[in-house]
Amino acid sequence: MSTAVDSALGRVGLGRSPDAPLNGHAAPDHENGNWDEQFLPPPLRIDDYNRAQKIESRLSGLVLSGATLSRVSDVFERELERGLKEESSSLQMENTYVPELPNGTEEGLFLALDLGGTNFRVLLLELRAGQLVREDVKHYHINQALRLGPGEDLFNFLADCVQDFVRSEGMDKESLSLGFTFSFPMRQHSISSGELITWTKSFKCSGMNGVDVAGLLQQCLHARGLDITVRVLLNDTTGTLMAGAQIDPNVGIGVILGTGSNGCYMERASRVQHWEAAHARVHDVCVDVEWGAFGDNGCLDFIRTDIDREVDQHSLLAASFTFEKYIGGKYLGEVLRCSLAALGRVGLFPAVPPPGSLLTEHLSLFEEENCSGGWSRTLFVLQQACGEEARLGPEEALITQHVAQLISNRAAQLASVCIAALIRRMDRPLTGVAVDGSVYKCHPRISTLMNKYIALLAPNHKFTLMGAEDGSGKGSALTAAIAARVAANNPS
Incomplete structure (x- = not known):
């Protein structure tokens, strides 16, 4: 035959x-x-x-x-x-307000929260001279009631998981910066704030219209007495760009080709119309295309x-x-x-x-x-x-x-x-x-x-x-480090 x-x-x-x-x-x-x-x-x-x-x-x-x-x-x-x-x-x-790519000077301990599916992660990452030298991670499951219920319940659960994680690391009393990878379409207002445009995948939480998702997470963290600051709000596509650029400085485009698809790239700041933050010194900025739509x-x-x-x-x-x-x-x-x-x-x-x-x-x-x-x-x-x-x-x-x-x-x-x-x-x-x-x-x-x-x-x-691995984890930490460096170089 x-x-x-x-x-x-x-x-x-x-x-x-x-x-x-x-x-x-x-x-x-x-x-x-x-x-x-x-x-x-x-x-x-x-x-x-x-x-x-x-x-x-x-x-x-x-x-x-x-x-x-x-x-x-x-x-x-x-x-x-x-x-x-x-x-x-x-x-x-979408303007992500991320003005730079990794340059090899990123240093410090950073938390990363990766939310994009029914399982999400809390990570502790340590960077030395731009290289990842430590990575601790814990996975948590988001049940259907949380995915379809009030948004405030979901974010309280995220904060509970962060608290559980830092306690397990013996770091619940320390001051830490957090990069929040939120892999849903959003309208960003700064590098650390943005509103959900629409839920995708298996999420459909209520009460999120007009809510700053990073601000809500920050509020829930503070309510638990945690000295953790949300420095960066990004999606997995931007994180992939950051993770790739850390390996190869020629990288200027990040792409997700998985369950869904999206792309981002470094655009001239002068070509971007939407700005809600000072950008006189910004030459390039990462733009999230959201080409799935x-x-x-x-x-x-x-x-x-x-x-x-x-x-x-x-x-x-x-x-x-x-x-x-x-x-x-x-x-x-x-x-x-x-x-x-x-x-x-x-x-x-x-x-x-x-x-x-x-x-x-x-x-x-x-x-x-x-x-x-x-x-x-x-x-x-x-x-x-x-x-x-x-x-x-x-x-x-x-x-x-x-x-x-x-x-x-x-x-x-x-x-x-x-x-x-x-x-x-x-x-x-x-x-x-x-x-x-x-x-x-x-x-x-x-x-x-x-x-x-x-x-x-x-x-x-x-x-x-x-191929770039773990943009939603490593990329989040790199972006938080970049945000810290930019803030230090441009004190308000």
Whole structure:
């Protein structure tokens, strides 16, 4: 059976999404005709040529040509400029008020509180000459009642956990600075204050409208008699940038590519409209793009497929976080499932996998086996997802691997569009990009694809992609140290 499949007699060219004119700067060498083709994934190879043709046609919307990606890039740049000017945009372009990157002089003991999911951490980190020399950490679980109840209850719980942690360290009487990693969209008013814009993930606490989350945490800490000062409020993307820049001073962009996705970068302070603090001496400032919501205003509808609409319709946050649903680990497995279901409904696949039956970890597994030339593990997972009554064989496993490849390729392309646009905008001799997140770490091909596509979309710009660990912990401590250094150098 495998011999017949592996002979791969069928070979079909991929269809393309509707194209738009190239924007010149993205690909100056496109006239030779090869540039556009380099974005196309390999064709489906199965024995049944007619079936392969029909599958390719049905899924052609998942295939983005270079011209279409160039159009996405133009839209991203337009939305970026609007966001910086505080005009209507799907990009928040939030001023984080972080004015510097690590320079190797960061010193001291710092607490870090990392809130972004059902499990969160309190950390004690010691920096010497910018290097992390000590890290103590304790994990705590946030139950559903706290995640959905009054916000004040949640923050009192966080303060209780901080108190428990410093007592376990024998430091409950000491004066400490804290970096608060709050990985939810927020509107910052300074480096140490900001308001929640919207809860995401599994949180929906009430009573948080207009509340300064750092101020509320500070209040709860003081109520427990703790001499702990919240020095920095940041999200995990900013922390990733800081953690990356501590390793490589060329790093100027931070990216999260995990359950969700986001990016931040160092922007010229003069280009940023929103300021609520003195910034006469600030040359650059970290801007949090919040690109997960890119396209929420309809500006990316030209790449949206019926499959994407189905994923969105059945998501917890329908009609929001549009871009994240193309590239985030929370959604890629469902994009795969909906794609196979779409084939099943028109008789091109022998089953319609039920909702939730395929996860992003399965997509990564299918890609891994595709790279090695096998299909047996794919078939096993597929049979479990679709049920034993489904008549599945090696050809269905190869089709599934192909669909996973299309989805992975599109995710890598769209993430690369945003990164390449920031690289071109910063226009440095060499721009380092620090990336963290489960999709980047665990997907077998994503980093290779991103290197390829960023190079195509930002020609004549040197860049490096590097993994950065624990931006929400280490990055938080580094940012708190930077805030202390800036305050010492600029006494009010």
